[in-house]
Amino acid sequence: MMRTITKHKIIIVDDHQLFSQSLQLLINSFKDFEVINRFENGKVFISHLQDNPDLEVDLILLDVNMPVLDGISTMKWVKENNPNLKVIALSVNDDEEIIIKMITNGAKGYLLKDTSPEIFKEAMISVIDKGFYFTESVSGILVKKANNDSKKINLKEKEILFIQYACTEKTYKEIASEMCLSPKTIDGYRESLFDKLEIKTRIGLVLYAIKHKIVLV
Amino acid sequence: MMRTITKHKIIIVDDHQLFSQSLQLLINSFKDFEVINRFENGKVFISHLQDNPDLEVDLILLDVNMPVLDGISTMKWVKENNPNLKVIALSVNDDEEIIIKMITNGAKGYLLKDTSPEIFKEAMISVIDKGFYFTESVSGILVKKANNDSKKINLKEKEILFIQYACTEKTYKEIASEMCLSPKTIDGYRESLFDKLEIKTRIGLVLYAIKHKIVLV
DNA sequence: ACAAAAAAGGGTGTTTTCCCCCTTGTTCTT
DNA sequence: AAGAACAAGGGGGAAAACACCCTTTTTTGT
Numbered sequence: 248m249m250r251t252i253t254k255h256k257i258i259i260v261d262d263h264q265l266f267s268q269s270l271q272l273l274i275n276s277f278k279d280f281e282v283i284n285r286f287e288n289g290k291v292f293i294s295h296l297q298d299n300p301d302l303e304v305d306l307i308l309l310d311v312n313m314p315v316l317d318g319i320s321t322m323k324w325v326k327e328n329n330p331n332l333k334v335i336a337l338s339v340n341d342d343e344e345i346i347i348k349m350i351t352n353g354a355k356g357y358l359l360k361d362t363s364p365e366i367f368k369e370a371m372i373s374v375i376d377k378g379f380y381f382t383e384s385v386s387g388i389l390v391k392k393a394n395n396d397s398k399k400i401n402l403k404e405k406e407i408l409f410i411q412y413a414c415t416e417k418t419y420k421e422i423a424s425e426m427c428l429s430p431k432t433i434d435g436y437r438e439s440l441f442d443k444l445e446i447k448t449r450i451g452l453v454l455y456a457i458k459h460k461i462v463l464v
Numbered sequence: 465m466m467r468t469i470t471k472h473k474i475i476i477v478d479d480h481q482l483f484s485q486s487l488q489l490l491i492n493s494f495k496d497f498e499v500i501n502r503f504e505n506g507k508v509f510i511s512h513l514q515d516n517p518d519l520e521v522d523l524i525l526l527d528v529n530m531p532v533l534d535g536i537s538t539m540k541w542v543k544e545n546n547p548n549l550k551v552i553a554l555s556v557n558d559d560e561e562i563i564i565k566m567i568t569n570g571a572k573g574y575l576l577k578d579t580s581p582e583i584f585k586e587a588m589i590s591v592i593d594k595g596f597y598f599t600e601s602v603s604g605i606l607v608k609k610a611n612n613d614s615k616k617i618n619l620k621e622k623e624i625l626f627i628q629y630a631c632t633e634k635t636y637k638e639i640a641s642e643m644c645l646s647p648k649t650i651d652g653y654r655e656s657l658f659d660k661l662e663i664k665t666r667i668g669l670v671l672y673a674i675k676h677k678i679v680l681v
Numbered sequence: 682a683c684a685a686a687a688a689a690g691g692g693t694g695t696t697t698t699c700c701c702c703c704t705t706g707t708t709c710t711t
Numbered sequence: 712a713a714g715a716a717c718a719a720g721g722g723g724g725a726a727a728a729c730a731c732c733c734t735t736t737t738t739t740g741t
Binding site: 648 | 687688689690691692697
């Protein structure tokens with residue numbers, strides 16, 4: 248006689264149909280797991296949650312890069328409205344900023360899509376049982392952020408404006424006149440920024456500005 | 465009695481194990497297809513081809529974004545050494561440049577990973593039978609490229625290298641010594657680039673480089 | 682084979698950038 | 712009320728960036 252086992256109920260949210268349908272096959276091939284639903288973006292997933300407030304689900308696999316409503320926005324909604332949901336973020340990129348955003352919004356795990364099925368299964372079990380699963384590299388990023396958070400640089404309005412001008416082909420003299428300041432004041436801005444940002448040239452300032460999205464390209 | 469059918473032999477090259485193993489399950493669920501091999505990057509795939517010159521394979525599914533040896537480099541090798549291989553490029557992004565590079569290097573199809581399994585199967589059949597499969601949007605990009613090709617700026621290897629150095633805090637003198645050229649030659653590079661790219665300062669060069677992804681930030 | 686580009690290097694001079702040290706006033710603390 | 716912190720401005724000088732015009736050598740097209 249066969250005993251009926253209650254399988255863990257999984258929902259996949261991913262816009263890549265090829266991946267999402269394939270992943271469903273993989274998960275269903277695991278004894279204790281079954282995919283009960285798939286959604287192609289955060290919006291339809293959230294709609295489904297709203298329509299089914301008593302939905303039983305053990306784990307959400309949430310893609311980070313999606314059209315319509317991406318992983319981060321979806322995670323924010325989950326944090327606000329359904330914080331008990333267990334979510335593992337799935338992504339192809341290991342951008343620190345994104346990892347941090349997903350985790351601070353309540354993701355219980357962050358896996359790259361090049362994870363092996365074994366690790367993947369382990370992560371699912373860990374999140375369902377222990378409540379979280381983080382690889383060493385993700386933990387490392389979290390520690391690093393914690394350290395860096397203390398010595399954070401905050402720029403004033405005028406500095407931001409100056410940086411934006413510096414990211415053009417104008418000379419400092421031209422910038423000064425556009426900002427209605429003396430060239431010598433601009434000189435001061437530059438030196439104080441070089442010091443603060445640990446750079447040595449205007450090129451460094453441009454690179455910093457782009458990296459930190461002070462100017463967009 | 466069951467008749468033995470020769471299935472189409474497929475190879476998957478993709479670094480995302482989760483995707484690649486799952487996709488194998490999906491393909492094997494199609495009657496006429498079977499995955500005979502999976503590789504995690506272009507390098508190991510090429511090694512396998514070299515070790516098995518008489519390998520019978522009907523179709524390669526090649527991921528574009530991979531570590532070690534990416535899709536484009538792998539495609540280049542295939543074009544040089546094994547041009548009869550039928551390859552469908554798989555990618556998450558629809559960057560025109562990349563699509564063009566893959567196709568000019570001989571890819572017979574280009575599919576986004578959010579394709580439905582039905583279209584995916586149709587594409588596989590089309591490439592095996594007719595030799596190609598392109599969606600309308602990909603065809604559109606090819607037409608557009610044909611038109612734009614006339615007024616294209618093409619940079620030489622050394623210029624690219626110089627631009628990359630210019631996007632650092634090094635001085636031209638330092639760049640010259642790192643590139644083993646006289647500072648005066650670097651001077652020439654700069655002036656010719658300023659002219660070609662219609663810019664006036666090194667800042668403009670940095671912005672151009674970032675916009676055109678010559679350097680990454 | 683020969684002209685035409687292109688690549689490499691040079692000279693000289695101007696402008697811009699960068700650096701260090703300085704003054705004056707204001708605001709905020711303690 | 713003294714001191715700290717900051718915003719605005721300044722002088723002078725060295726180094727880097729930029730401009731313009733030049734020669735020599737190598738590559739390339741036909």
